[in-house]
Amino acid sequence: MFEIRCLRDLYTSFFLGFFHPKPRLRTAGRLLEHTRNLCLSVRRKMLFFSYFKDLVGREVTVELKNDLAIRGTLHSVDQYLNIKLENTRVVDQDKYPHMLSVRNCFIRGSVVRYVQLPPEGVDVELLHDATRREARGG
Amino acid sequence: MSWAGPDDVLLSTSLASYLDKKLLVLLRDGRKLLGLLCSFDQFANVVLQDACERVIVGDLYCDIPLGLYVIRGENVVLIGELELDKEELPPHMTRVSVVEIKRAQKAERDATDLKGTMRKRMEFLDFD
Numbered sequence: 001m002f003e004i005r006c007l008r009d010l011y012t013s014f015f016l017g018f019f020h021p022k023p024r025l026r027t028a029g030r031l032l033e034h035t036r037n038l039c040l041s042v043r044r045k046m047l048f049f050s051y052f053k054d055l056v057g058r059e060v061t062v063e064l065k066n067d068l069a070i071r072g073t074l075h076s077v078d079q080y081l082n083i084k085l086e087n088t089r090v091v092d093q094d095k096y097p098h099m100l101s102v103r104n105c106f107i108r109g110s111v112v113r114y115v116q117l118p119p120e121g122v123d124v125e126l127l128h129d130a131t132r133r134e135a136r137g138g
Numbered sequence: 139m140s141w142a143g144p145d146d147v148l149l150s151t152s153l154a155s156y157l158d159k160k161l162l163v164l165l166r167d168g169r170k171l172l173g174l175l176c177s178f179d180q181f182a183n184v185v186l187q188d189a190c191e192r193v194i195v196g197d198l199y200c201d202i203p204l205g206l207y208v209i210r211g212e213n214v215v216l217i218g219e220l221e222l223d224k225e226e227l228p229p230h231m232t233r234v235s236v237v238e239i240k241r242a243q244k245a246e247r248d249a250t251d252l253k254g255t256m257r258k259r260m261e262f263l264d265f266d
Contacts, residue, residue, distance in 0.1 A: 064215060098162060098194060100227060103219065107216050107217075110212070
């Protein structure tokens with residue numbers, strides 16, 4: 001890809017990092033990617049944002065401050081922890097008839113009280129480490 | 139809300155995928171507004187076209203037309219996409235006029251006020 005034919009090329013290769021390639025996590029599963037995301041996010045104080053990004057695709061229940069609880073698949077999350085859910089159904093449908101035909105929704109981050117996660121989706125040790133690092137760094 | 143490029147729109151939390159769709163917007167004060175999404179911004183401020191307020195009292199409901207509405211983002215609780223092929227409300231609910239629904243709302247408000255004063259009286263008398 002990049003041929004070293006002269007001294008200038010050698011210096012350029014250092015600059016481009018070809019001489020010392022970073023160890024790639026090629027054999028990693030998503031688990032290592034999560035670790036990397038959480039480690040990197042800590043410095044920018046975006047621990048929960050990164051954590052929720054890794055939970056995309058899981059079934060969660062979001063309880064809002066107005067007591068409405070919605071179950072759905074986590075589609076996306078952003079820096080304000082706004083949440084987009086797909087395939088939603090309201091937990092107590094009879095109390096909220098107006099939500100009958102709503103299948104996708106956008107929830108403003110400021111109104112979320114809880115996000116209930118599946119227990120198998122939570123790596124507690126990883127979270128502990130990330131939190132400790134954030135506490136130290138912050 | 140992130141400003142996603144055209145490729146990222148499918149995966150991001152942007153409201154761009156809801157543009158020109160009929161939406162249900164729940165507000166912090168409990169109101170339910172329906173309308174077509176005209177525009178939005180990073181604060182979830184929203185402009186709804188042909189907006190109407192759906193007032194539900196028990197099994198009665200009424201859609202009060204409002205026209206063009208600009209909603210400040212801090213009041214927004216939830217923005218839901220209404221599926222056109224599904225029933226928006228359960229079949230047992232009956233649609234009534236604005237006057238009737240206002241009357242029903244007032245009756246409900248009076249009932250809760252009465253419940254509140256009764257409870258206060260009971261608490262004063264220290265009934266368990």
